[in-house]
Amino acid sequence: MPQQQTSSPGQGQRFDWWAAPAAAPQPDRPAPPAPAVPPPAPPVPSAPPAARTEAAPPARPLAPAPVPPVEAPSAVDSSEVYRAVQGSDAFQEIKRSYRAFVLPVSGAFLGWYLLYVAAQAGAPGLMRSQVAGPVNVAWLLGLLQFASTFLLTWLYARNARTKRDRAALGLRWDTQDQLR
Template sequence: MPQPQTSSPGQGQRFDWWAAPAAASQPGRPAPPPPPVHTPAARSAHADAVPPQPVAPAPAAAAAPVAPVLPVTVLPDAAPAVVDSSTEVYRAVQASEAFQAIKLGYRAFVFPVSGAFLGWYLLYVAAQAAAPGVMRSQVAGPVNVAWLLGLLQFASTFLLTWLYARNARTKRDRAALELRWDTQDALR
């Protein structure tokens, strides 16, 4: 029994024929073309019976909003400086003690934990390369040391994800949200 041939849509056929019923339900849209036919004889008969549909040009992209032009103050013997109040607000936030405390709390957790996890992973890889006999030793039934350490990699990943979420929720999220509210108030 011959297998039906499949092909990609030809010229004039749409690539999204499977989404045509949803598109047809929208008012003002033309009816979608029929789905492509997969046998050579039916394809040529279909091509003779249905003229190719013209492809509509894509709608023009909405124009991006134009940023307001800010006044420029020219100082003698200096480069022109642009006065921007939002830049000053963000610089003040970055220099604030609250932001520095949030950043320090983040780094105090992430850097040591990332280093410990990377060391744990590299220890596993080095043990595979340096001591294959130890890694092949059976622990329980078909489970050997390599399988056990590999499964512990997954367990430690989930544990570290939970610890990070708990650390962020208890130590940094409230302070970061308050700093965000203060920043938004300063920008108004």
């Protein structure tokens, strides 16, 4: 990296804002006062001298905590349980219901978006047509893109809640019971 010369550093000195030396304290400003440290507290005697001469009872070692018995690993293999669930009719029905909603709706939304882009490119005169005041067809269709996004999100959540969530939760509980 070539060295840049500026007028502020001395001859042959390099001046980078990230490598500038720390500024020394200025004499016109007083240094901040040092934090006050409280004096150490005097030691507190633990017991009178007469009590220290008596022998303390020997300390008992703590008894070890009881160890719970180790259970043998379950004979059910989790990968077999999940394979069985994946092949079950209930799981296939959940997947079928999901695809039946998502694929057509995604295709319709993608087509609607591509129609909007194609209209912008292919029919600029139509898109400039005034609808109401300063709002033209392009603005109206652009705002409808947002509205359709929110509408489809709401429809998806409602469809999942009413058609798939209960079945998926039941399948999940059955699977967890098999894994215990």
